[in-house]
Amino acid sequence: MTRRTAFLAFSLVIAIGLLGLQSWDLALGRIERSAIRAIEERTGFAVKSLERAEIALLPLPRISLSKVVFAQRDGAVAGEAARVRAYLRLMPLLTGRLGVSRIDLVAPQLDVAVPAGSDGVTDWLSAPLAELEKLRSQSRIVISSGVLFLRAAGTVQSIVRDVNIVIDERGPDDPFGLSGSFTWRGVQSDVSLLWPVAGSATKAALSANSSLLKLRFDGTRAGPGEPVVNGTLALSTPSVPQLLDWFGEKSRISTALGALTLNADLQLKPREASFTNAMASLDGDRLDGVMKLTDVDGRLALSGTLAGASLDMGRLIRRLPLPAVDAADQSPLDLDGWTGRDIDLRISVDAAKLNGARLADVATYVLVKKGRFETGLLRATAYGGTVKARFLAVSAPGGVDVKVQAGLDRVDFGQAGADVPQLPRLSGTGGFQLALDGAGKTFDELLGAMTGRAGINLRQGEIGGIALAELVRRAERNPSQLLRDWHQGKTPFDTLAANAGIANGLLVLTDAQMNGTNYRLSLAGNASLRTRQLDMRASLASLSGSLRLPLVLKGSVDGPLFDLESEAFLSPTGSSGNTAVPALIGR
Missing domain, CATH: 2.40.128 (Lipocalin)
Known part of the structure; x- marks a missing residue:
């Protein structure tokens, strides 16, 4: 036997001897009371009931509770677990006290109360995180094979499966940290979070990795009294529409986008996110500028100014689910599906492609309000001339009021036709003007009411x-x-x-x-x-x-x-x- 092995064996004998000198009352009642008190102090959960409690000293001292029902004190989170294990600290145990270093929740089913009508991850997690922030300290919590039910007024809003999360132990003023994986809406994700709950200028970090999203944020939070977070963001997704759909966000306009990579300086405030020094790559087309995302009375609004060298506008338009302008289509015109979120984007590029047409010095915009959709070309040069266009649709008592304006000046139609085979076989230099205005509930009514x-x-x-x-x-x-x-x-x-x-x-x-x-x-x-x-x-x-x-x-x-x-x-x-x-x- 080596000296090291002998020393460890001797230490173990002494520890067992010290434990033997303590007057341990292993009655089930005391085990339950001690375990429940320790768990409640170190997790913020109140234990409502359990089937039985057991204690084991080897290989590690631990208390095991079976079929435990628990809830947060404010009722934001409730649930039950097949087994809860509380691992005890050795030194307090030698003096006859229970000190918990780690708590395992095995196969828990958690119910999280969320506001009625909420459909966002931020709303769903705000109450549980707020309750955890109230704790001065916390044991290491390991959740394995868990299921999370998000309920509003008793109705399940969403289910998170295969929850395997480790919440780090923390002391007073330490940041809240977790890491692990879960499956949500059929997509398995790995996540890591470091979030300050006290103090000032404390580090904050978030990373997430799934087939739909790769995200990394590193920054600092000013503190609970001044909830402002500043840092750098790196985000990428192979499909913006699929990513938004994963988060429950239905947007027809977003279908114009494909793969996205975004790097920016990010500032987070309550209901506001500001992106400065932003670099966005849309299917390889790079745009730089600033953007802001705000939440006003539950309605998201995106605004920004971006500029770049090139942009394939035709590709963006082709992806949109635009209805065919057909008088035979008697279905009601649906403007609400296009104006569910506010947008105010201004984009300028040196060169753009539009269904084969080559434009230069382009300034375009998209302006969306509830019941109002507007887009157009503020300016563009093409084939020796200039191009301008505007499309406006507004909800009206008679259905949808539509205005279309387009103008070409000194354009070489022969050059344009070489790039756009869909143009009539026409050449010459000159201009074209169009102005239309009409309103209707269907395409038949709209086309029949057009004037201009x-x-x-x-x-x-x-x-x-x-x-x-x-x-x-x-x-x-x-x-x-x-x-x-x-x-x-x-x-x-x-x-x-x-x-x-x-x-x-x-x-x-x-x-x-x-x-x-x-x-x-x-x-x-x-x-x-x-x-x-x-x-x-x-x-x-x-x-x-x-x-x-x-x-x-x-x-x-x-x-x-x-x-x-x-x-x-x-x-x-x-x-x-x-x-x-x-x-x-x-x-």
């Missing part, structure tokens, strides 16, 4: 898919060749201008002309916003005045018919009558 105006003005361009100039030349030279396919090729123009008024969902052309080197095209008629049907007539005339060809433009906006009328006439200048085009026309 629209206009386009281009110069030195061409239209693809038709060859009107060639059609005029054929008609002048040989009318019998008129029906040769002119729905191919291009029509160059010197100027193109069209203006329209919109009333009660009907667009009416008031002035529409296109002029080329040998022709002039005039267009008149209307288009229904509800049915998306065109009903227009065109007149194609040669500049020499020797002929006029009537054309028709009608049918669906997605695939309209543009062709010669079935009975077209050539009208030579100065002729007293009309000469019929051969019967081939219109076959």
Whole structure:
């Protein structure tokens, strides 16, 4: 036997001897009273009942209570455990007293009372943590295989399973600390918390790790009398919508976001979080600035100003669950689903992409209030010109009041069309203006109530898919060749201008002309916003005045018919009558 082994054996003999000198009353009643008093002093829980109590001295002195029912003194937390073990300190035990160093709650079921209507983790944990903060000291508490029920007025709001948490021992003025894991809403998470309960300028830290969230916060708290926390935050998630859904936050706007990484200086105040020197990465697009998250009467509000080098705006918009603008959809317009939280975000980037279009020097914004949604482009340059846009939807007695404004100025449509294949086959430099205003409870009502105006003005361009100039030349030279396919090729123009008024969902052309080197095209008629049907007539005339060809433009906006009328006439200048085009026309 070594000297060290001999020394340990000798110490054990002495300890057992000292224990033997004490007049221990091992009656069940005294064990229960001593164990209950020690647990209540070191945990803040009041023991309501238990089945039996046992004491064991080896290998470590401990008291074991079976089927224990307990509750916090204010009733915020109540529950029961299959077994509660209180591990005793050796030195107090040698003098005949019970000193608890660690308490194990085995397979506990805990009920936490939460405010009715609350759905946030902060509300759920505030009462239990406040009760723990009242303790001057606390034993090490180990919770294994626990289940946590969050109840409001007797109704379960949420369940936390597989709770395996260690709450650190602490003395007066020591911070509250815990670490461990749990499963909430199907996601297993590891967590570590250090939270000051007394003193000033005390360290505070939080880390969480799950498949949906990686979070790290390090900072200091000023103290209970001045509950302000300052520190640095690092957060990342592969999916913002899934993360918010995990926390019970339903937001249609958040579906625009994907993976997010956020690093910032964070200041926490009651119902307010301020992010300064913030660096946010949205699917690799970096934005820097400041943000603030506040809680006003239970309504969350996010505000901020961000700037960056680039942003894929088209990707954000494509992810949104935007309803199709379809008059056949008779379901009520739902604005409340888009305005559940207040948002005031201003974003500026050097370059942006929007469904293939390339924008520069972009300033955009999103402004959301209860019953009001607004977004737009304050400024942007594109293809040699400028772009502005605004969309506003407001709850109204008649349903939803919608305003749409858009403007392009000095834009090269040919360059834009090379990046955006969805644009009509149109080139030229000029502008476009649109202003719409309407209200309705459904898309059918909304489109049928639209009023406003629209206009386009281009110069030195061409239209693809038709060859009107060639059609005029054929008609002048040989009318019998008129029906040769002119729905191919291009029509160059010197100027193109069209203006329209919109009333009660009907667009009416008031002035529409296109002029080329040998022709002039005039267009008149209307288009229904509800049915998306065109009903227009065109007149194609040669500049020499020797002929006029009537054309028709009608049918669906997605695939309209543009062709010669079935009975077209050539009208030579100065002729007293009309000469019929051969019967081939219109076959």
